[in-house]
Amino acid sequence: MNERAETLQRWVARQHDLPLGDCRLEQVAGDASFRHYYRLHLPDGTPRVLMDAPPERENSRAFVDIARDWRAASLPVPALHAVDLAAGFVELEDLGDDVMHQHLTTEAAADTWFTRALDLLEHVQRQAPSAALPAYDRDLLGRELDLFPDWCLSRLLEIPAPPEWPALREALIDSALAQPRVAVHRDFDAMNLMVRDDTLWLIDFQDAVRGPLSYDLVSLLRGRYRLWSRERMDTFIETFHRRAVADGRLPADSDIATFTRQVEAMGIQRSLKVLGIFCRLALRDAKPRYLARLPHFLAHLRHGLEAVPEHAAFLAWVETTLTPALQRALEHHGIARTREESAS
Template sequence: MPQAATTERFDRMRHWIAQRHNLAPSDVLLHLAAGDASFRRYFRLLLPNGSTRMIMDAPPLQEGNNTQRFVTIAQDWQQAGLPVPRLYIADQEAGFVELEDLGDTALQQHFVDADDPTTLTWHERAIALLDRLQTQASTVALPAYDAALLGRELDLFPEWCLERLLGIAPPNSWHELRQHLIDSALSQPRVAVHRDFDAMNLMVHDDTLHLIDFQDAVAGPLTYDLISLLRGRYCRFSASRYAIWVEAFRQRAIADSRLGDDIDTATFRRLADAMAAQRSLKVLGIFCRLTLRDHKTGYLARLPHFLAHLQDSLSPWPVCDNFRVWLADSFAPALDAELRFRGIIGGGTS
């Protein structure tokens, strides 16, 4: 958003707050708290009584109906007993929402490294919250995570990562893999899916995890949010640790009827890995789009991490061998060369 438009937007938000709290606009104390990969921004509001609120700014021109979706889901999930920020005021037409201030401690701030007991414990707590989300949240009002949406997400990889960043074509095996990943996702039981169940969207407040940034929630595959956490942007876990968590999740899902007892360990692992591959390909495409189209910095340096996740997800399954070989022989060297050319530390796939 241009600087003039940003300033105008900020002034409009200040007046919106002033009217609702009977303040003069000059007495509205706002400080930027966080940005977002989208056009959303978050500001901390200090009220005269010393309390604070969080203001979500979601410009309608760029964010469409995301404010309405956020409000609807927040109300539904709060009624379901899930830990989401309290809503105070929402102006869906203007794109402003006043929320409970959950502080500045996102889950990743408690991480040390992938093997540290503290990191593992917090992941266990996050998975327990995911169990609650899937068993308590209704899918009735959520849009479907259908084949069209899964396909659009996958197509971000050849468009933005291959063509626009690297200038290379997808391999002949791409279309077969693409369809395999869509079919696998659609074969899973449907639950409420946050769609970005990453540590950055789990806030630690009063020693409790809270869900934020859920406006893109859908009714979709059982494993999606699990692999968003376990193969997210902050940790790369060992194959054994990942397998333990996936199997424990399967057993709990069977026990509470989210999953049928005919899905054995190997089948569920294939479903989880295929879902993880789909998300890794999507993220690779999104991070390139954020860089090339939206001029946001820092995302290209994260590509090797998600390439490693993608390779981890494909390596156990012979059906993916052709694409996996192409990743190693063609894609990884091209990505490494591009990142080095751009002077980005972290080229390579480790």
């Protein structure tokens, strides 16, 4: 056990007035950040999860505030049992190890679970307080988009952005800002939805913002675990649109064609951002496993661009320049071409 984990062990022992020997920590799966997670079993058998977020690396204030606000709004987020922001320690309700992505074993199962996740998203957008959240504004959208030329193009591939990049960048930002504002989880994906007692629970919400209505929709539909057909994507989007108009999240005169273009533009923005983030994780943070995920999000990028014809020139550059450059880089790093990439 490292020094940081030992400090956490002593902290939780004080919280429960227990001997140190009764506070054995079991490390559990982490995420892409500098946070670490441990499971603790209290003497009566009650499990708890301990989050270690070094304060010099992670600011847990947003996580704590959002957890309290969203739980008060009757949303399924874990309860907080103890918090020490100065130390970077949080004791949480244990939601178990059953993650939604583990249930996506067949097409039918995936369809069912994604439908349930979209039902949860509707509750989040209708119930989650958003006034105190940071704004998903032009500057933040732009900084996220700039991760793509900075980390994917310049640092990994060593190629320039195409002439179409500035216009695409501004068009994507304008499309996002034209949408109604709601609480945005910002990583609403099958890996961040826990299953307990046949109910979906939210985790990893510390980066939530007040932003575009379609962001979490495409975060789920164009996420890590699925490449949906055009027909199924349209069905998901149409169902979301109909329900959002009915409950007032979208104006009554919102038409499905305009909304679909906004959804796909939002998906393009997110795919570009993720390509940049995964390259940064690999190059800056020494996590090369993220390079293997690039082809999947490249496929998402292509599918999004195909649905927004005004960006045909950028799509052509993706096909003729970006895709072969990325394949060469992955081969250089020992990552073979995947069947998913070949078929997309």
